[in-house]
Amino acid sequence: MxxxxxxxxxxxxxxxxxxxxxxxxxxxxxxxxxxxxxxxxxxxxxxxxxxxxxxxxxxxxxxxxxxxxxxxxxxxxxxxxxxxxxxxxxxxxxxxxxxxxxxxxxxxxxxxxxxxxxxxxxxxxxxxxxxxxxxxxxxxxxxxxxxxxxxxxxxxxxxxxxxxxxxxxxxxxxxxxxxxVVPMSPKRTLVLGANGQLGRALREALPAADFAARDRIDLADPGAFDGLRWADYDTVINAAAYTKVDDAETEAGRADAWAANVSGVTRLARACAEHGITLVHVSSDYVFDGTHESYTEEQPFAPLGVYGQTKAAGDAVVQTVPRHYIVRTSWVIGEGGNFVRTMRSLAERGIDPSVVDDQIGRLSFTEDIAAGIVHLLNARPAYGTYNLTNSGPAVSWAQIAQRVYELSGHDAARVTGVSTAEYFAGKEAAPRPLRSTLALAKIEATGFTPRAAEDALAAYLAKA
Incomplete structure (x- = not known):
């Protein structure tokens, strides 16, 4: 035959x-x-x-x-x-x-x-x-x-x-x-870290998703996923993490950072792999040491501190999930306490701050991060890591602070630039990468170009 x-x-x-x-x-x-x-x-x-x-x-x-x-x-x-x-x-x-x-x-x-x-x-x-x-x-x-x-x-x-x-x-x-007949509903997207700055932006971008805050799903809890019906979901967006960079250098903070950013992510990655779920995991510029002018997605990890080490380890675990997108970002600004709001508050209260001027990078507004994540899930380019920040020239924290003062109607000269070493002299603080500029060519090749950071900053201050 x-x-x-x-x-x-x-x-x-x-x-x-x-x-x-x-x-x-x-x-x-x-x-x-x-x-x-x-x-x-x-x-x-x-x-x-x-x-x-x-x-x-x-x-x-x-x-x-x-x-x-x-x-x-x-x-x-x-x-x-x-x-x-x-x-x-x-x-x-x-x-x-x-x-x-x-x-x-x-x-x-x-x-x-x-x-x-x-x-x-x-x-x-x-x-x-x-x-x-x-x-x-x-x-x-x-x-x-x-x-x-x-x-x-x-x-x-x-x-x-x-x-x-x-x-x-x-x-x-x-x-x-x-x-x-009652039609069968599609599988849903589960968002972890629902009350964080990115989680709040994702609520706007994905209103039909299932949002879980820490009181429902705590990554650091070994039993966090007990009873969760994985069959209900086709996508999980992990916007949750331990992010207390300085506290992570302490004995208690080190354990907490590893529990959430590595052990918890490992349990999540294992479940997503077993159930064929697409995992979107948010990464950080802290996985690098800041010695390069710009970082592509292929740059080897070289974290300086505990927080960066845990984020790098979590990224390595997520890379084992067959369907994964690692979204690497930096200098996140959204709803809630953040650098931009702090600078505007200082300006309005008549305070003239000293701000580091040797840490260079780009702001990442959560509205744009959320839009980029939605784009990846809709366009479905090759699985892997994608840098996602706002676009435009790399600047220092001091330059951003000066621009916040200007856009808020205050004198930018009230902001004084200092080195990282000077700013943290005599303080217990984690090491920071001095350069955090993430190359955007890979995500732009998929058809998504983030807004210029300058435009996003002006829009944020106009409505915040």
Whole structure:
């Protein structure tokens, strides 16, 4: 028997993919690779990570099952016999109610995405229907199924064997018709660090996401994710971290920084890898030592202090997650206490500050970081690390302070520049990188160009 080549075909339902499988036969019978991850993913099939294999044996022609939309992806094939399959999109969206039908035998298979209703009718006796799923079955998960009646007049499926002559279960007979079906909601995005400066900006950018503050999910807590239903999410944005740079140099702070930024991130990364979740992790310029004029995403880590060490270690862990975006930023400004607000307050109170003038970099406004993260999740460029700050020339903290004074209607000359060494003389403080400019060419190549830092600063002060 000559085997046809392995191929996949898109259907009228988004994400529902039909496969032709090579079957190799001789006088003894036949052989096929029913599921071959490397070859199928190379052709465009999602790398969906199956964890359970089920077989439904049907001893008589006409056995009819469905229509069930399940909260996981499934890969359906036939070991023996033939079926007539019918699939209906029961997900929220414009394609709700779309129908696709096809016959499947040992030489074909179909990938059924989460929320697409699945049903079949056997066309031969002794038909073995096989399916791989990427979540373990449970009674709780079954409660999330969405159902459609096999005889729904809107779907109008042309069953080869009339339903009144087919074998159906009592449960299937009771399923609702399309107008009464509650569409399956899409998986959600989980945002950690919901009350931080970036978390607040993400609330504006992703209003439908699930936001978890520290009182709900504390990365430093070994049991932080106990009971979390990972199957509800396709993306996690980790905007949470231990960020007390100076406290991290103390005995207690060092332990706390490692607990949140490394141990907690490791538990998060492991869960995202196991469940096929895209992990967006926010990194820092502190993973570098500040000895270079500018840093690309490929620059080796060289942290100076404990905080930077923990962030570098967390980045290394996240890089093991198959679907990850590390968003590296610097000098973050958003809602809440920050350098810009402090400088404006000093200006308004008549205080003339001394500000370091040998630390060079760019501001990163949380509105722009959030927009960049949304862009990455929508555009889906290659997974990896992306620098994300505002654009424009690199400046010092002292220059930024002077500009805040000017934009607030005060004399910039009231700000005095001092070196880092002078500013921290006699103080217990963590070492800072003197140069924190992050190159933006990589994220700009994906189609996203952040606002100029000068423009973002003026807009921030105008509305803050």
């Amino acid at each position: 000559a085997a046809k080549p392995l191929s996949i075909t898109e259907t009228t339902i988004p994400g529902l993919v039909l496969l032709d499988l090579p079957v190799h036969g001789d006088n003894r019978g036949w052989f096929k690779e029913n599921w071959q991850r490397e070859k199928m993913v190379a052709l465009g099939l999602p790398d969906f990570g199956p964890v359970q294999n089920n077989i439904s044996f049907n001893d008589a022609t006409g056995a009819t099952r469905g229509i069930h939309a399940e909260p996981w992806d499934k890969y359906v094939s036939v070991a023996t016999g033939r079926i007539f399959g019918a699939w209906v999109d029961l997900r929220e969206g414009d394609t709700f109610g779309t129908v696709f039908t096809a016959e499947l035998g040992p030489d074909s298979a179909i990938f059924v995405p989460r929320g697409v209703g699945n049903s079949y009718q056997t066309l031969e006796d002794n038909t073995a229907y096989v399916y791989l799923v990427n979540a373990h079955w449970s009674a709780e998960a079954q409660s999330e199924y969405t159902f459609l009646n096999l005889a729904d007049p809107t779907a109008a499926i042309q069953w080869p064997i009339p339903l009144d002559q087919a074998e159906r279960s009592a449960k299937d007979l009771a399923h609702p018709e399309l107008p009464d």
